[in-house]
Amino acid sequence: MARILPYLGTALINLFRKPSTEAFPKGEPPKAQPNYRGRLTYDAAKCINCGLCERVCAPNCMTRTQRPAPGGEPGDLEVTFTFDLTSCTFCGLCADFCSKKAIVLTDDYMMVGSEPQDFIVSGTFIKKAPPKPKYTPEQLAAMKAAAEAKKKAAAEKAAANPEQ
Numbered sequence: 001m002a003r004i005l006p007y008l009g010t011a012l013i014n015l016f017r018k019p020s021t022e023a024f025p026k027g028e029p030p031k032a033q034p035n036y037r038g039r040l041t042y043d044a045a046k047c048i049n050c051g052l053c054e055r056v057c058a059p060n061c062m063t064r065t066q067r068p069a070p071g072g073e074p075g076d077l078e079v080t081f082t083f084d085l086t087s088c089t090f091c092g093l094c095a096d097f098c099s100k101k102a103i104v105l106t107d108d109y110m111m112v113g114s115e116p117q118d119f120i121v122s123g124t125f126i127k128k129a130p131p132k133p134k135y136t137p138e139q140l141a142a143m144k145a146a147a148e149a150k151k152k153a154a155a156e157k158a159a160a161n162p163e164q
């Protein structure tokens with residue numbers, strides 16, 4: 001009995017202490033630590049489709065689909081980026097490499113869901129085709145002449161070296 005007396009005292013003191021753990025979900029969820037890398041967000045309006053994020057993602061958890069933009073001009077693309085957070089390691093490399101800050105790793109650590117879709121982050125934007133260059137008739141004639149001269153030189157070279 002004498003042996004357990006000190007422990008009994010500690011047990012009694014702890015009985016009336018405030019819990020060290022968080023009261024969540026009863027209270028406010030505790031804030032994440034600074035620089036915590038949680039749920040990823042993607043802002044398609046900022047994206048320029050450079051593809052760097054896709055290249056640096058080791059687990060390959062993002063997909064990019066491109067198709068002709070419905071109702072758009074010829075050459076316009078509809079681009080969709082999809083991030084699968086079940087494969088994401090939250091390394092943050094994609095956000096680090098994104099010069100447009102289109103990807104942000106937030107401090108949201110409560111990633112709970114019951115459907116695969118709950119862990120999908122996606123965004124779509126239209127990438128306009130670059131404007132067609134407008135050349136003057138003189139420029140067009142000069143380009144045509146240059147192309148023909150190049151073609152002629154290649155043909156002459158081939159004729160001079162039939163072995164090659």
Ligand code: SF4
Pocket residue numbers: 046047048049050051052053054094097098099100101102103
């Ligand atoms: S790195 Fe940024 S701008 Fe480039 S494709 Fe990814 S999200 Fe878009």
Ligand code: SF4
Pocket residue numbers: 040056057058059060061062083087088089090091092093094095
């Ligand atoms: S945080 Fe890392 S693993 Fe997740 S999408 Fe970005 S690069 Fe890929």
